[in-house]
Structure formats: structure tokens, C-alpha cells
Amino acid sequence: MDGLDPRSLIVIAGLLALICVIIMFALRRSFPRSIAGLATWAWATVAMVVCGLLFGLRGTIPDFFSIVLANTMLVGAALAMLVALRRFGELPRLPRWLVVGGLALLATAMAWFTYGQPLYPARLLIVTFILTLLFGHLALLAWRVGKGSFASGVTALASGTTALFAALRFGSTLLALDTPQSLFDKTTFQMLYLAAFNVTALISTLGFILMANDRLRETVEHIASHDLLSGAFSRRAFLEMAEAELARSLRHGRPLALLMFDLDHFKAINDRYGHLVGDRVISDFARRTQSILRRQDMLGRYGGEEFVALLPETGLDEARNAAERICRGLGGSDDLPAYTVSIGAARAYPGMPLNALLMAADQALYQAKANGRNRVEVAGDAADAAESASAGH
Numbered sequence: 001m002d003g004l005d006p007r008s009l010i011v012i013a014g015l016l017a018l019i020c021v022i023i024m025f026a027l028r029r030s031f032p033r034s035i036a037g038l039a040t041w042a043w044a045t046v047a048m049v050v051c052g053l054l055f056g057l058r059g060t061i062p063d064f065f066s067i068v069l070a071n072t073m074l075v076g077a078a079l080a081m082l083v084a085l086r087r088f089g090e091l092p093r094l095p096r097w098l099v100v101g102g103l104a105l106l107a108t109a110m111a112w113f114t115y116g117q118p119l120y121p122a123r124l125l126i127v128t129f130i131l132t133l134l135f136g137h138l139a140l141l142a143w144r145v146g147k148g149s150f151a152s153g154v155t156a157l158a159s160g161t162t163a164l165f166a167a168l169r170f171g172s173t174l175l176a177l178d179t180p181q182s183l184f185d186k187t188t189f190q191m192l193y194l195a196a197f198n199v200t201a202l203i204s205t206l207g208f209i210l211m212a213n214d215r216l217r218e219t220v221e222h223i224a225s226h227d228l229l230s231g232a233f234s235r236r237a238f239l240e241m242a243e244a245e246l247a248r249s250l251r252h253g254r255p256l257a258l259l260m261f262d263l264d265h266f267k268a269i270n271d272r273y274g275h276l277v278g279d280r281v282i283s284d285f286a287r288r289t290q291s292i293l294r295r296q297d298m299l300g301r302y303g304g305e306e307f308v309a310l311l312p313e314t315g316l317d318e319a320r321n322a323a324e325r326i327c328r329g330l331g332g333s334d335d336l337p338a339y340t341v342s343i344g345a346a347r348a349y350p351g352m353p354l355n356a357l358l359m360a361a362d363q364a365l366y367q368a369k370a371n372g373r374n375r376v377e378v379a380g381d382a383a384d385a386a387e388s389a390s391a392g393h
């Protein structure tokens with residue numbers, strides 16, 4: 001450890017952090033606004049670079065900047081990372097009074113142990129204790145927000161390691177196993193803490209960049225497979241998943257049902273209230289229907305005001321009951337006109353292709369509209385529909 005220079009460690013870490021800052025600001029400009037927290041984390045990294053510079057200039061600039069301000073900025077940067085991760089995970093924000101009050105209290109303590117009663121070990125104990133708590137919480141939060149992905153694992157592991165070394169530094173100072181009198185004393189624990197902190201904090205930033213990239217990929221995949229207006233699956237994505245689910249259901253001999261929906265007199269709604277209101281009706285229908293369907297059920301927008309839902313592990317009676325609940329669950333609101341839906345239900349039979357199942361549900365839907373709308377009809381003889389569909393190919 002004697003050959004290492006603490007100032008060099010701080011400068012090198014600052015230069016590497018600057019590269020991460022440039023990457024993060026570039027990503028922020030190109031990423032959608034729904035991926036929040038990038039700019040906040042980038043500014044947190046900037047703060048770490050600045051406080052590293054202030055630490056490195058200790059002895060050549062006033063102590064207020066190199067001690068009081070630098071330590072406060074270091075803890076503030078860790079807090080900003082926590083704020084960024086909470087924004088990224090769409091979690092409630094930390095109370096502003098807690099952040100501002102905590103930093104003010106820290107600055108006061110740093111000033112006291114710099115000017116009132118100069119004690120480097122006391123400053124070290126305070127800062128390492130706070131950093132242990134902040135980076136420990138950051139590690140747990142990264143794992144939770146990222147749902148155990150590789151990127152969240154990197155961020156959590158790096159943040160947890162930062163917390164661990166901060167805790168070791170706190171413990172070694174508290175137990176007097178190592179008693180440096182300044183930041184640049186080349187004791188073993190001091191050098192290990194500085195080196196590990198700079199490296200792991202940098203890896204945390206790289207991990208957060210990976211988490212943002214994962215979120216972007218998920219966003220793009222969601223846009224590609226979902227209808228933007230209703231939030232339901234797009235027609236293409238629904239048909240691809242329905243083909244796979246139908247094959248699985250028939251292979252294992254499990255029941256499967258399909259519902260086809262058509263909003264009644266939707267053209268009249270558009271003509272009377274305008275297309276913006278019509279769009280909101282479509283969105284409202286999808287939201288209400290999704291709330292009634294189960295998690296494993298798949299709702300897709302088939303086209304215009306037509307929707308389709310695939311219900312795995314569901315018999316025809318259960319499908320009818322679900323469809324009737326959907327019919328009863330619709331209606332107007334203070335800002336939307338009243339509307340209804342006609343529904344056709346069908347179930348899969350052995351050897352039945354998807355187009356035949358869709359045709360059976362469509363025929364039942366046609367019957368529901370012919371019988372007065374705002375009702376549910378069940379496919380009568382789906383086997384005949386399957387045969388007629390097969391004969392047409």
C-alpha cells in the first residue's frame with residue numbers, strides 16, 4: 001500500500017466518473033421521459049467528481065471547501081443516487097425536509113469537527129456511518145426495483161460492497177484498529193477504503209446505466225407488442241401468443257375459451273362526441289375489462305372498436321360468466337357517454353385451429369348484435385365452425 005498515493009486514487013476515480021457522466025447525459029437526451037432518474041444520477045456523479053477534486057486539493061484550499069463542503073457533497077451525492085433510483089422505480093420521493101435537514105446537520109457537524117474541535121476520526125466516523133446506511137439501502141432498493149435482473153444485481157452488489165467497506169472503515173476507526181489523522185495517511189484500512197469506495201461507487205453507476213438500458217428494451221418491446229391507445233396487446237402480438245397458448249392447451253387437454261367484443265354503436269359515439277371522446281371510450285373499455293379479467297388472461301385490440309380475449313384454463317360456462325360481468329361493468333361516467341358492448345364466446349376443441357376458434361367467437365358475436373346488442377352469446381356448434389374454416393384452406 002505504501003506505493004499508492006491517495007490523491008492519485010481520487011483523481012483517477014474522478015476521471016472515470018466523468019466518462020460515466022458523459023454517457024449518462026447522452027442517454028438522458030435519447031431515452032424516453034418515462035425512464036426517470038438518469039439526469040439525477042448523472043448530477044450525483046458530477047457531485048462526486050467535484051467533491052473528489054475538493055478532497056484532492058486539501059491543504060491547498062480553505063478547509064471549508066476541502067472538508068465541510070466536500071464531505072457534505074459526498075453524502076449529498078449518495079442521497080441523490082437514492083433519489084434517482086426511487087424516481088426510476090416510480091417510488092414515493094424522499095421528504096425534502098429530511099434531505100435538506102440531514103445535509104444541514106451533517107455540514108454543521110463537519111464544521112464543528114473542523115474548526116470547533118478538529119478531529120479527523122470523528123468526521124470519518126460520521127461520514128462512513130451515513131454512507132453505510134445510504135449505500136446499503138441503495139443496494140436493497142436496486143435489487144427490488146430491478147426485480148433481480150443482471151443489471152440490478154450489478155448495481156446492488158456494487159452498492160452493497162460500497163456499504164460493506166464503509167462499515168469496515170467505520171468499525172476499524174471506532175475500535176481504534178486504525179487511527180489515521182488525515183485523509184492522506186497511508187494506513188492499510190485507509191487505502192483499502194479509498195480504493196474500494198471509488199471502484200464500487202463507479203460500478204454502481206455502470207450498473208444503473210445497464211438498468212436504464214434494460215428499461216428501454218422493455219419499453220420498446222411493450223410498444224411493439226401493445227396498442228398505444230388501449231394498452232391491450234396489438235393484433236399481431238395477440239395472435240402469436242394465442243397460437244402458442246392454443247397449442248399448449250390442446251397438447252395438455254386443458255380447456256381454453258375466447259371472447260370477441262364489439263362496442264355497440266361506436267360510430268355514433270364518434271359522430272356525436274368526436275374522435276377524442278371515442279378514443280377515451282376505447283381506453284376506458286380496455287381498462288375496465290382488464291380489471292375484470294384474470295392476470296393470465298390476454299386482452300388484444302383486434303381492430304377499431306373490436307377486442308378479443310383469450311382465457312386459458314377456462315370452460316365455456318366460466319367464459320360466459322366473465323363476459324356477463326364485463327357487460328355489467330360498463331357504462332358512462334361524469335366525463336364519458338354511456339356505452340355498451342356485444343360479446344361472442346367460444347371454446348377450443350381438439351384439433352381446432354386458431355382461425356376456427358376466432359370464427360366461432362365471431363359468429364357468436366354476430367348473433368349477439370342481431371339479438372339486440374349489449375349481451376353475450378355463446379358459439380352453438382364450434383365443431384361445424386372448425387370444419388368450415390378448415391374446408392376453406
